[in-house]
Amino acid sequence: MAERRKVGNLLALAVLSYLTQRPMHPYELSRTLREHGDARSIKFNHGSLYMVVGQLAKAGFIAEQETTREGQRPERTVYALTDSGRHELRDWMRDLVEYPQHEYPHFVAALSLIGALPPSEVVKLLRRRLDRLAEQCVEIRAIIDDTLGKGVPGLFVVEEEYRLTLLEAESSFVERFVEQIIHPKTGWGRIWAEFHGEPTPTDERQQS
Amino acid sequence: MAERRKVGNLLALAVLSYLTQRPMHPYELSRTLREHGDARSIKFNHGSLYMVVGQLAKAGFIAEQETTREGQRPERTVYALTDSGRHELRDWMRDLVEYPQHEYPHFVAALSLIGALPPSEVVKLLRRRLDRLAEQCVEIRAIIDDTLGKGVPGLFVVEEEYRLTLLEAESSFVERFVEQIIHPKTGWGRIWAEFHGEPTPTDERQQS
DNA sequence: GGGGTCATGTAATAGGTTACATGATTCT
DNA sequence: AGAATCATGTAACCTATTACATGACCCC
Numbered sequence: 001m002a003e004r005r006k007v008g009n010l011l012a013l014a015v016l017s018y019l020t021q022r023p024m025h026p027y028e029l030s031r032t033l034r035e036h037g038d039a040r041s042i043k044f045n046h047g048s049l050y051m052v053v054g055q056l057a058k059a060g061f062i063a064e065q066e067t068t069r070e071g072q073r074p075e076r077t078v079y080a081l082t083d084s085g086r087h088e089l090r091d092w093m094r095d096l097v098e099y100p101q102h103e104y105p106h107f108v109a110a111l112s113l114i115g116a117l118p119p120s121e122v123v124k125l126l127r128r129r130l131d132r133l134a135e136q137c138v139e140i141r142a143i144i145d146d147t148l149g150k151g152v153p154g155l156f157v158v159e160e161e162y163r164l165t166l167l168e169a170e171s172s173f174v175e176r177f178v179e180q181i182i183h184p185k186t187g188w189g190r191i192w193a194e195f196h197g198e199p200t201p202t203d204e205r206q207q208s
Numbered sequence: 209m210a211e212r213r214k215v216g217n218l219l220a221l222a223v224l225s226y227l228t229q230r231p232m233h234p235y236e237l238s239r240t241l242r243e244h245g246d247a248r249s250i251k252f253n254h255g256s257l258y259m260v261v262g263q264l265a266k267a268g269f270i271a272e273q274e275t276t277r278e279g280q281r282p283e284r285t286v287y288a289l290t291d292s293g294r295h296e297l298r299d300w301m302r303d304l305v306e307y308p309q310h311e312y313p314h315f316v317a318a319l320s321l322i323g324a325l326p327p328s329e330v331v332k333l334l335r336r337r338l339d340r341l342a343e344q345c346v347e348i349r350a351i352i353d354d355t356l357g358k359g360v361p362g363l364f365v366v367e368e369e370y371r372l373t374l375l376e377a378e379s380s381f382v383e384r385f386v387e388q389i390i391h392p393k394t395g396w397g398r399i400w401a402e403f404h405g406e407p408t409p410t411d412e413r414q415q416s
Numbered sequence: 417g418g419g420g421t422c423a424t425g426t427a428a429t430a431g432g433t434t435a436c437a438t439g440a441t442t443c444t
Numbered sequence: 445a446g447a448a449t450c451a452t453g454t455a456a457c458c459t460a461t462t463a464c465a466t467g468a469c470c471c472c
Contacts, residue, residue: 009431010317017321027452041320043312047433050453055431076452093325096318097333100340100378104251105311109218110304111367112249113225117301125305132308154388155396159319162381169377170308173370180362188363217459235424255461258425263459284424 005092006059010042012052013096016061016081016089023065023080026053037143041159053079061085107170118196119181119189126178133171140164213300214267218250220260221304224269224289224297231273231288234261245351249367261287269293315378326404327389327397334386341379348372 018029030049033039056062057079065080081089114122141164144157181189190200226237238257241247264270265287273288289297322330349372352365389397398408 013317013321017324038320041316089324093318094333096314097330098336100337100344101314103313106304106309108249108367108370109221110301111370112246113221114366115363116225116297122305125302128306129308136308155323155400158322159316162316162319165377165381166374169373173373192363
């Protein structure tokens with residue numbers, strides 16, 4: 001489970017995966033990744049790609065196959081997957097699917113220090129957050145519908161469905177949280193506000 | 209929104225937050241962070257802490273206040289929050305609470321490349337994942353109950369409640385996904401399996 | 417009083433991001 | 445023909461993680 005991989009960057013996983021189809025040179029990988037929209041799921045960045053390709057080659061997961069040159073353009077080095085690379089890809093995928101990872105989303109960090117802001121402000125900010133979350137939901141819906149509309153099978157948008165699930169869960173969490181804060185009798189707002197030297201808040205449920 | 213901060217590591221946020229209480233030296237911060245359990249929400253690591261403190265000092269958000277030494281132990285440099293640091297803390301928190309960030313969880317990456325594994329295996333792995341997710345849920349529940357049991361107000365475990373919400377959402381997503389794959393008539397399993405050269409799967413719903 | 421572990425920090429290394437460079441192609 | 449953009453890669457810089465170092469305290 002989550003062993004220390006020789007190459008840990010998830011971009012490498014995408015590279016391995018694309019190379020199962022055919023050998024490619026880095027720029028082609030780059031283009032394909034971006035076009036295929038994988039950059040939404042895996043942090044992508046031109047510089048890192050070359051780094052990762054280098055690491056994979058050093059680790060023996062891919063191998064330089066040929067070096068061609070067209071006209072005066074820089075040389076393009078074509079890489080192919082090795083057996084060891086094919087194995088690494090499967091093994092890594094199994095790992096990722098079976099074992100949930102402890103991660104550190106930004107919002108978790110913010111929540112853990114939320115007491116640093118006064119509750120009246122937090123409520124305002126959370127309501128704005130709800131709007132943004134809703135926007136993101138429609139955006140993702142659009143991507144999904146658009147892709148399915150082109151006849152692509154649903155399996156290829158499953159990661160977007162997942163995101164959507166999480167966004168919806170977050171939204172309803174935030175709604176509940178806001179209620180907890182502003183609930184006039186049992187809410188946390190009172191002591192929290194006092195701690196910040198704010199006037200005891202009135203019931204704000206009707207606002208914006 | 210999400211401007212380029214002088215110091216971007218979320219550990220720095222925790223440091224700023226702790227220093228609002230009183231000036232401390234790095235090791236004290238380190239201990240406090242670990243004891244207070246913030247390491248579950250913010251990636252923490254001894255080395256990074258010193259780095260971050262250095263960065264914060266260079267950026268003027270904290271300032272060296274005094275340097276003491278007890279016996280022959282190394283010097284301890286005590287840092288205090290500056291006005292600019294206090295401002296940065298609030299500003300950063302507002303940012304994090306209001307704006308959802310696009311993040312890259314490992315599972316999303318795996319889903320986006322899920323076709324690399326054959327469906328029969330994916331189903332097996334997803335079922336195992338469900339078990340692990342359930343374990344994590346009870347673990348978090350325990351932390352929450354334990355903390356509340358000590359009389360700590362609920363506000364201080366809100367980040368764990370959030371995690372829990374996300375875990376539950378993920379669980380139900382995975383359950384639905386498994387159903388999608390194995391559904392005998394409308395499921396994705398059939399073509400997917402063929403693509404991998406596997407025998408067309410039978411209805412596996414009764415298995416483990 | 418020798419073997420752990422706590423307290424405290426620095427240095428070495430590896431990893432990732434940004435900036436730079438340069439010929440080719442296309443647009444106006 | 446000059447400007448913008450694509451194609452392709454390297455180098456410089458920052459950030460983060462691991463490893464190392466050393467005196468104090470505690471236990472048996």
